[in-house]
Amino acid sequence: MEPSVKPQPLAYIMRYHRELLVDPMFWTSRHLDLIGCRFQSCKSTEYTQNNDVRQAQSNDNALERSDVDHGPPNHSTWSRPSDPKRLAEGSTPLTRLFSLIRILEYEGSTFEQRRERAPKFYFAGRSIHRPDFTVFGRRKEANSLPDDAFQCLIGYFDYTSASCGRQNKFQARCHPGGGDNAPVGRLHNKRLAKITPANWEEDPYFLCLLLALAQLQKKSLQTKGQKTYTSRLLVSKWQEPEFIHLYEAQFTSDLLEAIENPKDATAYLDWPTISRKKIPFKPYDTFRARLVAELSLPENRHCHNASDTKDATDVVKGAPKRQSEEEDVTRTVRRKVDMTC
Numbered sequence: 001m002e003p004s005v006k007p008q009p010l011a012y013i014m015r016y017h018r019e020l021l022v023d024p025m026f027w028t029s030r031h032l033d034l035i036g037c038r039f040q041s042c043k044s045t046e047y048t049q050n051n052d053v054r055q056a057q058s059n060d061n062a063l064e065r066s067d068v069d070h071g072p073p074n075h076s077t078w079s080r081p082s083d084p085k086r087l088a089e090g091s092t093p094l095t096r097l098f099s100l101i102r103i104l105e106y107e108g109s110t111f112e113q114r115r116e117r118a119p120k121f122y123f124a125g126r127s128i129h130r131p132d133f134t135v136f137g138r139r140k141e142a143n144s145l146p147d148d149a150f151q152c153l154i155g156y157f158d159y160t161s162a163s164c165g166r167q168n169k170f171q172a173r174c175h176p177g178g179g180d181n182a183p184v185g186r187l188h189n190k191r192l193a194k195i196t197p198a199n200w201e202e203d204p205y206f207l208c209l210l211l212a213l214a215q216l217q218k219k220s221l222q223t224k225g226q227k228t229y230t231s232r233l234l235v236s237k238w239q240e241p242e243f244i245h246l247y248e249a250q251f252t253s254d255l256l257e258a259i260e261n262p263k264d265a266t267a268y269l270d271w272p273t274i275s276r277k278k279i280p281f282k283p284y285d286t287f288r289a290r291l292v293a294e295l296s297l298p299e300n301r302h303c304h305n306a307s308d309t310k311d312a313t314d315v316v317k318g319a320p321k322r323q324s325e326e327e328d329v330t331r332t333v334r335r336k337v338d339m340t341c
Helices: 010-016 029-035 051-066 083-089 093-104 160-169 182-195 205-220 253-260 284-296 310-317
Strands: 038-042 068-070 077-079 111-113 121-123 126-129 134-138 153-158 228-236 243-252 273-280
Touching: 010 029, 083 093, 083 284, 093 111, 093 134, 093 153, 093 228, 093 284, 121 205, 121 253, 153 160, 153 205, 160 182, 205 228, 205 243, 205 253, 205 273, 228 253, 243 253, 243 284, 273 284
Parallel strands: 038 273, 153 228
Antiparallel strands: 068 077, 111 134, 121 126, 134 153, 228 243, 243 273
């Protein structure tokens, strides 16, 4: 945040900065500065290599060695890439999405994909934007009461949707007479450059996705009067084969009410600091256990010191072993299509 910018209440922004009331894909660092929201980089959690994790690694290696197709007469073999590898290196958004679904929805998993469409982002009581992302939540056990104590939703966002989405919004139309429309194209490129974040890992658009998750929780949770709502967001990026990025933010009920009625929000309310953490894909054979451990941490535990890993280690210790997967995936995911720019 720029030190010269003083955060302002939403009512002030509505009155004096209406030029900032734009499509969330056009949000810039100036939006974050005016509300007092920022990103904080956190260290990845270090996990102890206990016996259970070593056994899981051994099982994964055995599965990968056995997961081959035997070819015609020359007996050549082809090893199917593991899901973590496909998530890291997949060339299409749909490939990466299916890989993450298989990673999180194993037998006995506590996570499941929400089947409805991705939630909309609301501002001033109106639907402003529906992000293109997938939502996971805690699996509900049969005949069990809902536990609202820790029901934070987890979104998965492929950054292709942001980069291609912005480009599409600034696509120059063909000249009516069939001539060159290069001047308009150059103008659109300048506008696109102004809203493209210098560091994609701190894209202000992520705030919109986290808010949409928090608003959905506030609407759907059965326990009324909850004070805070935790949102988590996994982000992958094509040609970023080293890490998947995990973002977390806690939104107070007062702040969500102010977003619902911004003209009445004359007093400044604190906005959350968005923590961000890089989770290495490698080693692939422990990626599922490490990812599940991170997603299972209680709120506010993601930015503790790397040595403070008791809870995460316990989760890894109890993480289930990788299950055998079918070659052909027949699952259909709503609204997800391959995108090319």
